[in-house]
Amino acid sequence: MNFDYTDEQNMLRDSIAKWAAAEYDFDKRRAALAAEDGWKKNWATFAELGLLAAPLPEEYGGLGGSAIDVSVVMEEFGKALVVEPYVSTAVIGANALKYAGSTAQKGERLNAIAAGDCIVAFAQAEPKSRWALNDVSTSAKKDGAGYVLNGQKAVVIGAPQACHLLVSARTAGSQREAKGVSLFLIPKNVKGVTTRDYPTMDGTRAAEVYFENVALGGEHMLGPADAAMGVIERIVDDANAAYMSEAVGAMRMMCSLTQEYCKTRKQFGRAIGEFQVLQHRMVDMFMAAEESASMALLATLKLDAVDAERAKAVSAAKVSIGKASRFIGQAAVQTHGGMGVTDEMRVGHYFKRVTMLDSTLGNVDHHLKRYMALSAKAA
């Protein structure tokens, strides 16, 4: 057992922190969010710093890193409130290719991702599917050597910036059957794909994606037909682990911002941090953030374990971190008083981000159910 980060990982952390301090502070971030292509410069920097290449295999332009490298990147991203679609590209997109792609598919896409030339969005959720990965109505019907895609995907994070969409679609079976789901990696600009882009509450960009008789060659399918659920479960666990590290970074920032505020804000003739009721609250916040860091690490370290063990660890962490981030977010805002609900204070933006992260790829209740189901199966 060893909890040390490598020198390379520490350097990775420092380089991101340095970049964020110089190029992604509150005002620069706000300006980048407001501009249509404000993300482009940041994305190019991610490529330069090797953040996109970090977790990718060396034979495809990557640096051969692990999920731990991703967690280092994501915790720093959480601190800086980075909204660029890193997870959907470097985790979901890249890992789907890694687990299920052919040599040709990997050669083409992974190199492009590592170089910063390709953004992937995960078109998985549907308007009525909530977080059930197996609930897939979007259909891909066999047509000669290829497929014809029809359906709608909901709240696809990163779709506005993406060049490629990773789509889950039903090639067989009924709406909620695990068997019969396939994965496709398709260029966004193929005929029949339309998107309606919008910002989300936390400044991320997303879209509703519509497929209307999209003709796909067989080479767009990732992995075997009808049997993608295993890969989908795996990449969603990978993504959740990454998002949880981001949440940890955001929670730590909310803790430190609140502590700073309490040291400087004076009422009744003294710093409000001297009041015990606020001290105890900040201690509870600190403890929740520390446990969250532990659970995010547990989930990350279990990503390569057998399926059930991995899934249980990720869902356990999602439950723990979902609750902690809600508590810390609410407490941080409350302790800032009126200032906490203003747009000009950073704390509220972290609160919004962790709130949205809870409803990304399954909230507390969803993962509590999944954990209980997995436990029952094991017993």
Next chain:
Amino acid sequence: MNLEFSSEEIAFRNEVRAFIEANYPAHLKGKGLREDLSKEDFLAWHKILGKKGWSAPAWPTEYGGTGWTATQRYIWLEENARAETVPPLPFGVSMVGPVIYTFGTPEQKQRFLPGIRLGEVWWAQGYSEPGAGSDLASLKTKAVREGDHYIVNGQKTWTTLGQYADWGFFLVRTDSSGKPQEGISFLLIDMKSPGVSVRPIKLLDGGYEVNDVFLDNVKVPVDQRIYEENKGWTCAKFLLAHERAGIAGVARSKRNVEKLKSIAKSELGGDGKPLSEDEDFRRKLAELEIDLSALEMTELRVLAREHAGKGPGPESSLLKVKGTEIQQRLTELTLEAVGNYAQPYFRDFPKDGANAFPIGPDYAHHAAPIYFNWRKASIYGGSNEIQRNIIAKMVLGL
């Protein structure tokens, strides 16, 4: 003692319900959930009630109150919540009005009360300052007497909807020599006075609801001071107790529980069954309903005592704490209920026409903004921490 409405009370409820159905402006139904309300929208129902004589039920009848019993007032709030009306804003009717009829001179009552009751004058609150929030008595906005005027200088903040205000009630410092509470006066200021400027503050839901108010050498006639000079803290505390008593919002929360139930019937849980059949969700909703019952019964007990001749006491802090906690839990559960579709941010999108943006179900569009916005409830009107201090000191004697 019993909980049943008498036949007179049932007749009253029917009368109120029929009046609302016949008179509530159709264009306002559900409007607040589609877009920001205009000044006219906020005042429309208030003006109709003003004409009917129902805009200030709690006031003494000599100033235009209805003389209703506590039960009738309860029914009134229930029926308004049921119809989801835009109620008269609290700043005039519930806050400054009672201060004026309790502490004002006959001339002041005559000058200001009718405009408040009829919804002709929009009032704003000038209490908090950047350096004086929970510690309100440390306020620094200064009023210096010059002949028959005060010259007022300073800054107020968190002035809700102050961007629309015609008049404001302000706490100002008229004496700095003694205890902070003993040098405060209560002034009514015409917001059109030279030197008054208002700056809206953007909140984290993207809306503009509160404001900074800057006072730069504002000349205020002495006859716009309520009660004695340096005795304004008495008015301030009186007003805060009134504000708190109304903040619990039980009737509105009950309505929102019903709305949440209907959302839960439309939303599907992960297994394809409606969320309303999901055990975890049902348990949370049931617990919320039970806590809301406890609050409702407590509020009825407090109101009954109040009707027996005592104004709202420190017990109103209990209603504020519990009421706002329940409101916040409701916004939280609604956010959970709508799932993924909590994420899109719609504020800046066109509401009508070809470019309108109907993404996801209508009821989901406001779940996240309302959740974020309602974090304010445990902060405003005296933070819930301050309310607990009040209960500890004034009720428990600790």
